[in-house]
Amino acid sequence: MLVDLDYFFAQSEERRNPSIKDKPVVVCVYSGRTEDSGAVSTANYVARKYGVKSGIPISLAKQKLKDEDAVFLPVDKKFYHQISDNIMEILRSHADVFEQVGIDEAYLDVTQRTKSDYQQAENLAEIIRADVLAQEQLTCSIGIGPNKLVAKIAADVQKPDGLTVVKPHELNVFLSPLPVRRLVGIGKIIEKKLEALGVRTVGQLAQVDVQLLVDVFGRKLGTYFHNASRGIDDEPVQERGEPESVSRISTLKNDTKELTDIIDEAYKLCDEVHARLLKRELLYRSVSIYLVAGDLSVHSRSKTFENPTRNLITFKETVKELFEKLLNENDVVARRVGVKLSNLTKKENQQKPLTSFFGN
DNA sequence: GTATGCTTTCGGC
DNA sequence: TTACGGCCGAAAGCATAC
Numbered sequence: 001m002l003v004d005l006d007y008f009f010a011q012s013e014e015r016r017n018p019s020i021k022d023k024p025v026v027v028c029v030y031s032g033r034t035e036d037s038g039a040v041s042t043a044n045y046v047a048r049k050y051g052v053k054s055g056i057p058i059s060l061a062k063q064k065l066k067d068e069d070a071v072f073l074p075v076d077k078k079f080y081h082q083i084s085d086n087i088m089e090i091l092r093s094h095a096d097v098f099e100q101v102g103i104d105e106a107y108l109d110v111t112q113r114t115k116s117d118y119q120q121a122e123n124l125a126e127i128i129r130a131d132v133l134a135q136e137q138l139t140c141s142i143g144i145g146p147n148k149l150v151a152k153i154a155a156d157v158q159k160p161d162g163l164t165v166v167k168p169h170e171l172n173v174f175l176s177p178l179p180v181r182r183l184v185g186i187g188k189i190i191e192k193k194l195e196a197l198g199v200r201t202v203g204q205l206a207q208v209d210v211q212l213l214v215d216v217f218g219r220k221l222g223t224y225f226h227n228a229s230r231g232i233d234d235e236p237v238q239e240r241g242e243p244e245s246v247s248r249i250s251t252l253k254n255d256t257k258e259l260t261d262i263i264d265e266a267y268k269l270c271d272e273v274h275a276r277l278l279k280r281e282l283l284y285r286s287v288s289i290y291l292v293a294g295d296l297s298v299h300s301r302s303k304t305f306e307n308p309t310r311n312l313i314t315f316k317e318t319v320k321e322l323f324e325k326l327l328n329e330n331d332v333v334a335r336r337v338g339v340k341l342s343n344l345t346k347k348e349n350q351q352k353p354l355t356s357f358f359g360n
Numbered sequence: 361g362t363a364t365g366c367t368t369t370c371g372g373c
Numbered sequence: 374t375t376a377c378g379g380c381c382g383a384a385a386g387c388a389t390a391c
Contacts, residue, residue: 009373031377031379036376039379054372055377055378057375075379189385218363219361219362243382245380362390364390367388369383369384370383373379
């Protein structure tokens, strides 16, 4: 079962101030450069009717809504996190195994408690929705299926406030008409390659000989596509541990080509990211830098070390080295800069053995 | 050839 | 007609190893 909180940030704002909920509500990330510079994080369904959606410029959203009584609000991540934590606790209590994905989504393995009975799973989903609504006044959309792949797609077809159940015998009818793009793992490039093979829908993909898929995409991807098109997926619902990366990015007050200006800003971000690393008692093995140029093209560089460390000086030196490298290789003006630590491990068992101790 | 791991880019929210 | 965040994980693409 996949539970997805509907237009989460905007719905949280509606809960905080119910008087806005019949109006277009647009939650924005303001960059602080000019009055309306920044992008839309998410919008409620009233706003979506006007073409306002995640990622578009705030000024464009304002234009689309210029004749409406729309509400523009800045993101309040702390507030959303509180609500999310409360809801995730509710969801966890209804699952055999629980896997949170991002701030507004979670997989619930309910096989045991429903004894694999889809009617019981549907009943449980209604209980969960009622629980979330009663305790946190928010709606969600739920997909139920034989595995994560199907549950995820099911949750997407009917929202907001939807419940979609796909039983094993309904798999083909449900999946066949969908575009291949709906399958996790199929992006723009693979979509193009499949189109060249005359494959546009999941049903068509299921008709392709598995050997041909293996020949074109390799064994791993080929067999994955073959199985996914049939709704076969063995990925277990798994409790997630620590995040895989910690990053910060910010928009500069003014564009610059100067390494020193970029480094100054980047070092501030390093301090924040490093503080978060320490708070979670983690070590990093990879350092990345990120630069959005004046023309909005994106550039990044990264470096991975042999052994995990928590050293701040190493972090900053590496950031400097990577920005030097990037600026040497590209003639760009920096608009936004960011830093990231990844390949994170807990402080204990930090040392991966080079070879296994016994055997081979 | 395929597997694996690293780097860079993409895309969802 | 343009306009443009911050964060995350996934995908793509490559190099190297087997």
